[in-house]
Amino acid sequence: MSLKNELRGAATVTLHTNFANRAIRGRIAKPDKPAIPSLFQFNMLVRIVFRSCLLDDPFAWFALARVEETLEEVEQRLNKFSTDLSGVLRVNDDRIRIEDTVSVKPITHTVHVSHYGFRMLDMIALYDRVCCDCFNAIHRCRIPPTEGYNIMDQGAKVLRRGVCAGEGYMYTGVARKDLEQGNQKARDAIRRLVASRFLDQTKFNGFEDMCRFFAAYQPKTNYGPSVLSFKDSEGGGKESRHGSEEQPDD
Numbered sequence: 001m002s003l004k005n006e007l008r009g010a011a012t013v014t015l016h017t018n019f020a021n022r023a024i025r026g027r028i029a030k031p032d033k034p035a036i037p038s039l040f041q042f043n044m045l046v047r048i049v050f051r052s053c054l055l056d057d058p059f060a061w062f063a064l065a066r067v068e069e070t071l072e073e074v075e076q077r078l079n080k081f082s083t084d085l086s087g088v089l090r091v092n093d094d095r096i097r098i099e100d101t102v103s104v105k106p107i108t109h110t111v112h113v114s115h116y117g118f119r120m121l122d123m124i125a126l127y128d129r130v131c132c133d134c135f136n137a138i139h140r141c142r143i144p145p146t147e148g149y150n151i152m153d154q155g156a157k158v159l160r161r162g163v164c165a166g167e168g169y170m171y172t173g174v175a176r177k178d179l180e181q182g183n184q185k186a187r188d189a190i191r192r193l194v195a196s197r198f199l200d201q202t203k204f205n206g207f208e209d210m211c212r213f214f215a216a217y218q219p220k221t222n223y224g225p226s227v228l229s230f231k232d233s234e235g236g237g238k239e240s241r242h243g244s245e246e247q248p249d250d
Contacts, residue, residue: 011111011113011118012108013109013111013121014106014108014109015106015124015128016102016103016128016132017131017132017135019131019152019155019156020127020131021107022036022156023038023039023124023159024039024109024111025038026039026040036163036164038163039113039117039121039124039163040111041163042116042117042120042162042165043113043116045166045167046064046114047116047117048169048170048171049063049067049166049169050064050114052171053225054225055175056175056177057171057172057176058215058217059169059174059198059214060171061219062214062217063166063198064166064219064221064224065220065221067116067165068221068223068224070161071116071120071162071165073158073161074158074161074162075123075126077155077158078127078130079126081130081151081154081155082129082130082133085133085134085151088137088142089133089137089140089142098140100136101133101135120162120163124159130151130152130155131155134148134151134152167198168196168197168199169193169196172185179211179214180211182207182211186211187207190207190210
């Protein structure tokens, strides 16, 4: 789907730890470790999800709700780490001033992402601050090194949940009407999404049950699409709510 006069944004983020930089780059699969999507892979997937919502794909709405819920949880967990560390690092003597711990060679990334990508970028920057505060607390003998590295490891796992939130979703061309009819298009879409592990078929009582659930699924998102206006090249316009015949970018 091509949006005429589409607004785009870019940003830079300066990171001071390798822990956070890895979240930008992601990780390729290894024999003993699964792959971790990069920020850019996360942004690309969520962009496809977002645009598929405009085509009234209930699976896309389900994926978007999952992404939003996961990012909320990630933010809460990382904020808790940050708040706890701020308490540990508090200086009670006004004669002492201690600067934040930062890298002598920070890395600045220029990123082009969607609004969910920006939200994920916030989480990566917050995790970077948590890591810097851990190193500061370790250096100042406020927490044992084992505790500091444990916090950073827990934060990394929390952050990975965020970038993996929409994993398994793919554009199948299915719409709500297909699920209502229970046609072959719906059957093929469900088969593909089960194979990609986006859907857990053990939670449903067969194909018909899955069709009924997703045909009736009502999106519950705070930042998802509602009604978007697209301007054509001649200056006319049309409004699109779920149901356009255009396909999303892939």
